[in-house]
Amino acid sequence: MSVLFADYALSGYYDEMFDDDAAPRAPYAGLYGEVEHLEAGVFTRKSDLAGACYLNEGITFSHHGQEHPFPFDLLPRLISAAEWRRLEDGLRQRVTALDRFLSDAYGPQRCLSDGVIPRSLLTSCKGYIREMVGITPPNDRWVHVAGIDLVRDGAGEWRVLEDNLRTPSGISYVVQNRNFMRRVFPEAFAGYAVRRVDNAPMMLRRALAAASPVDVGPARIVVLTPGPMNAAYYEHTFLAQQMGVPLAEGRDLVVRGRRVYLKTTAGYEPVDVIYRRLDDWFLDPVALRQDSLLGVPGLIGAYRAGNVAICTAPGTGIADDKAVYAYVPRLIRYYLGEEPILKQVPTYLLEDHDDREHVLANLDSLVVKAVDGAGGYGIMIGPHASSDERREFAERITANPRGYIAQDTVTLSRAPVFQGGRFAARHIDLRPFVMFGETPEVVPGGLTRVALTEGSLVVNSSQGGGSKDTWVLER
Secondary structure, three states, X not given: OOHHHOOOOOOOOOEXXXXXXXXXXXHHHHHHXXXXXXXXXXXXXXXXXXXXXXXXXXXXXXXXXXXXXXXXXXXXEEEOHHHHHHHHHHHHHHHHHHHHHHHHHOOOOHHHHOOOOOHHHHHOOOOOOHHHOOOOOHHHOOOOEEEEEEEEOOOOOEEEXXXXXXXXXXXXXXXXXXXXXXXXXXXXXXXXXXXXXXXXXXXXXXXXXXXXXXXXXXXXXXXXXXXXXXXXXXXXXXXXXXXXXXXXXHHHEEEEOOEXXXXXXXXXXXXXXXXXXXXXXXXXXXXXXXXXXXOOOOHHHHHHOOOOEEEOOOOHHHHOOOOHHHHHHHHHHHHHOOOOOOEEOOEEEOOOHHHHHHHHHOOOOEEEEEOOOOOOOOEEEHHHOOHHXXXXXXXXXXXXXXXXXXXXXXXXXXXXXXXXXXXEEEEEXXXXXXXXXXXXXXXXXXXXXXXXXXXXXXXXXXXXXXXXXXXXXXX
């Protein structure tokens, strides 16, 4: 290997860039040839320049009330055209089935009467909103944008780790990672035909416009944000600007006669579609959480009347529940009559006595997650946890088995990350984005997230993770 890879460790994990003989995998051969002759100082300067670009553009995330730059690793992650086609098919299949499940769960509930999932599982979901029962969104579309987290296991096989349907973040970083790659490291693209991602905001806009309840004229869309204190506020502003639509807070919208209007200097302008980036319960202080200062009074009434689309629909949180995740293969077979294309991580449901006993006896080898956890919180990774942490989670499971699931520990694949003048192996995942308008479209690439701490399996930015540009090759 070159000097930059002199200390690179391959043993024990599937490596994205190198095979077991330390030779670059076929998609990476050209990129490795471009990088191997670079001096460490050159790559360091390029990396520093990329970091400066992020800061200058104000691309940050908020953590504990402070703004932090989003760490970006300059060596991209590559996915072959053939591999991507299978992922794309699997993602479309999964999101289509979840959309039908949500329509059924808040409608006829055939999946419950047919015993596909237990009724108690659905009604005990924290994301289950009774006020949505009987509501049919415009075009009966519930999922408009989804972020599905994927990992590779030790054998290099892709698996779905979890679903994010309510307010998935990261689209802006997908676009900006590519922008800064081309600005700072253009020579890396030599010899590669890489599918574009800069049109992701317009893919999102098409999906939102397809949800409009109004057939005449272009859809009038707004992005609804909780405000500047939200961790993903940069993304809200970026997507509004890229889509060419207003960015609004709850106080900027008003409901009159079961129609939603945007307050402007020219008066009240009607709104057809709201791309909401706040949690369900805060959307409407009249119908939902009464102490919400972020939502729009009367919004659910306008939604129930069919006068506005809320994207993604309120109540989709039931599909984000990590216990429901265990049933998704059944849902795919039930609604689509197909076998799942993408595998999942083996999952234990802790309300089941046998599963619970197995998990409690094997906490040192399993991962335990809160069913409603996000951002890397509410997780115990058994092989890395202390005896006190395992004991604490055993108590939590015993007290609230519905609140947790357990999974086999997946040996996430690793990829080279530039740290301290050399490349080091770090664990990664992938969050592709599916825009569901008339049909589901997958942004070709997605957000590759990186666990920057050696040995860590937690890739979330809130836990110190970073990201890479993701290249889907044309051929």
